[in-house]
Amino acid sequence: MKMMPPAAFARSLAATPALSTKRVLGLPVVDATTDDCVEALLGGAARTVFFLNAHCANIRARDPHYAAALARAGAVLPDGIGIELAARMTGTELTENLNGTDFTPALLHAAARRGLSVFLFGAKPGTAEAAARKLATTIPGLRIAGTRDGYGGAANSAEAIREINASGADILLVAMGVPQQELWIDRHLSELAPGLVLGVGALFDFLAGTVQRAPAPVRKARLEWAWRLAMEPRRMAGRYLVGNATFMARAARHALRLAGPEAIGKRLLDFAGSLALTLIMAPLLLLVAALIRADSRGPVLFRQTRVGRNGKPFTIFKFRTMHTDAAERLAELRASSDREGICFKSRTDPRVTRVGRLLRRYSIDELPQVFNVLFGHMSLVGPRPALPTEVAAYPAHALERLDARPGITGLWQVSGRADIGFDKMVDMDIAYVRSRSLLLDLILLGLTAQAVFSGRGAY
Numbered sequence: 001m002k003m004m005p006p007a008a009f010a011r012s013l014a015a016t017p018a019l020s021t022k023r024v025l026g027l028p029v030v031d032a033t034t035d036d037c038v039e040a041l042l043g044g045a046a047r048t049v050f051f052l053n054a055h056c057a058n059i060r061a062r063d064p065h066y067a068a069a070l071a072r073a074g075a076v077l078p079d080g081i082g083i084e085l086a087a088r089m090t091g092t093e094l095t096e097n098l099n100g101t102d103f104t105p106a107l108l109h110a111a112a113r114r115g116l117s118v119f120l121f122g123a124k125p126g127t128a129e130a131a132a133r134k135l136a137t138t139i140p141g142l143r144i145a146g147t148r149d150g151y152g153g154a155a156n157s158a159e160a161i162r163e164i165n166a167s168g169a170d171i172l173l174v175a176m177g178v179p180q181q182e183l184w185i186d187r188h189l190s191e192l193a194p195g196l197v198l199g200v201g202a203l204f205d206f207l208a209g210t211v212q213r214a215p216a217p218v219r220k221a222r223l224e225w226a227w228r229l230a231m232e233p234r235r236m237a238g239r240y241l242v243g244n245a246t247f248m249a250r251a252a253r254h255a256l257r258l259a260g261p262e263a264i265g266k267r268l269l270d271f272a273g274s275l276a277l278t279l280i281m282a283p284l285l286l287l288v289a290a291l292i293r294a295d296s297r298g299p300v301l302f303r304q305t306r307v308g309r310n311g312k313p314f315t316i317f318k319f320r321t322m323h324t325d326a327a328e329r330l331a332e333l334r335a336s337s338d339r340e341g342i343c344f345k346s347r348t349d350p351r352v353t354r355v356g357r358l359l360r361r362y363s364i365d366e367l368p369q370v371f372n373v374l375f376g377h378m379s380l381v382g383p384r385p386a387l388p389t390e391v392a393a394y395p396a397h398a399l400e401r402l403d404a405r406p407g408i409t410g411l412w413q414v415s416g417r418a419d420i421g422f423d424k425m426v427d428m429d430i431a432y433v434r435s436r437s438l439l440l441d442l443i444l445l446g447l448t449a450q451a452v453f454s455g456r457g458a459y
Contacts, residue, residue: 019045019075022094024087025057025254027070029078031095034103037077038110041196046074048189049198050182051100054082054247055239059179061250066179069186077103081222082247089255093312097222100200101213104173107198108139111171117143119167119194121160122150122175123204130208145169150176157188165193172197175204265438270380273445274373281367288319288364295355298324301368306385309405314377316385317368321356322349369408381441382407383429401429404436414447 019040021028029052030037041049050073052060060067070076077098078084087094108118118135120128128147135142145167154160154176164172172194174181181199189197205211213219214227229240256264289300302320305313352360359365372378378385385406391399411428432440 021076022087022092024052024078024083024090024092024094025060025251027052027060027076029076029083029087029094030098031078032098033096034098034106037075037098037103038107041075041107042110042114042116044195047195047197048072048074048185049077049196050075050185051077051079051098051199051201052083053079053099054244056178057082057086057250058243058247063179066182069179069182072186073182080225082244082251084222085248086251086254089251090258091309100198101203101206104198104200104203105135105139108135108142108171112139112142115141115143116170117145117168118171118173119145119164119169120147120173120175120204121164122148122154122173122181122200123208124210125149125151125153127204127208127210128175130210131204134207134209150174154184157184161188161191165191169194170196173200173203174198175200175202177201262438266379266436266441267376269438269441270373270376273380274370277367277370278374281370284364285367288359288367291355292320292353296323296353305388306406307388307391307402308377308385309402311391311399311402313388314372314385316377317371319359319365319368321353321359321365322351323353325351363413366408373408377405379405379407379441380409381432381444382410382436383432384410384412397430398426400433401426404429404433409444409448411444414444414450 019030019037020032022031023029032040040046050056050070052070056070056079060070077100078087078094078096079099080097084094084097111118120132120135122128123131126149128149132144132147136144146163146169148154148160148163172192174185174197176184176199178199178201181201185192185197185199202211206213212231214224218224218227225240225244229236259267292300298320300320302318302322303315304318306316308314356365369378373380382404383401383406386394391402411432412425415428
């Protein structure tokens with residue numbers, strides 16, 4: 001394949017759409033799969049690529065120059081479990097961990113197929129050359145345009161830039177460590193010819209074998225940081241023990257600032273309430289489990305995928321109230337629904353077991369959802385979580401009910417439950433989403449007890 005010259009690589013930037021991002025710690029971070037990100041970057045979606053992990057975030061908090069360089073980066077990729085946890089604290093989920101040690105070789109494999117070349121700049125003398133030999137061996141067809149160390153080879157930036165540009169490299173990898181590599185790239189980007197420039201940290205050391213990577217099972221468990229700490233405890237203790245604790249505290253403070261006092265109060269109510277209910281109801285939960293076992297064959301708990309806040313799927317827990325072939329029989333019963341709209345409900349549903357009818361009558365089947373609340377999938381109060389098939393059929397306005405975390409109880413439950421049609425339920429849920437407050441939640445929890453004992457609309 002004909003090599004794309006650096007100038008052409010750079011010119012493609014204007015025609016390529018930006019990568020999808022989500023904000024983590026106030027910074028737009030790429031939210032994409034490895035394959036999609038590689039294709040976008042090689043298509044010119046960004047000129048510079050930096051990686052963000054917990055250590056980087058700590059440096060960013062105290063180094064304004066590095067923070068500015070990250071803000072100006074074409075793409076910031078999430079690296080490690082710390083960034084994933086920080087995202088989750090604000091209700092955000094990133095598609096994939098794009099750590100540089102795994103992502104960069106994937107990028108270079110695709111670059112080789114396109115006939116692109118790479119220049120390795122950084123690390124101790126001899127390390128870049130060893131890394132280049134490793135890449136040439138493991139990535140067939142990859143063109144190594146040149147190498148230069150990051151010590152004496154980086155002392156004269158003008159000379160280093162001339163060598164990089166003269167090599168005709170399409171991609172430049174800079175491995176000087178954080179934040180030196182990002183600051184160097186940010187300072188000299190306008191002088192560099194390569195169309196794509198990445199700050200890759202310790203990648204050359206891993207490729208050259210001077211630093212050993214964690215075994216695959218450890219990496220899969222997202223514990224590579226613990227491996228590096230075990231290998232170099234004295235050098236890495238500050239970074240991984242003190243640093244990780246500092247990072248998690250910073251991420252928690254950021255999440256609390258974004259959430260606001262009302263959301264914090266709601267989550268505290270949910271956590272404390274669900275924990276208390278779990279302890280208080282333990283004997284009842286065990287009794288119900290025994291009755292279900294005695295009444296019909298099948299598991300005690302029913303697990304089902306539901307759609308949560310912002311359309312994120314999760315597994316809901318309920319006591320099983322139907323026979324195990326209920327899903328297969330739904331199609332033949334759908335026409336007998338007693339409820340208007342897309343949600344199926346039938347007073348005489350033959351799939352419901354004898355014990356199941358009693359559990360549904362008093363909403364006892366919903367009790368295991370206290371674990372969903374405890375885990376943060378649901379809230380004590382909110383719109384009921386819908387099935388993915390139901391959400392797919394929603395009219396546009398109904399999607400607003402997904403703006404709140406789904407709940408065990410809510411306006412619909414205290415106003416008649418299944419006796420209320422779909423359109424009215426949506427109106428109630430949207431009204432709750434727009435006016436939700438801690439006081440409203442407490443009122444609805446109080447009204448829920450009355451609704452449960454009356455049994456109205458429960459079947």
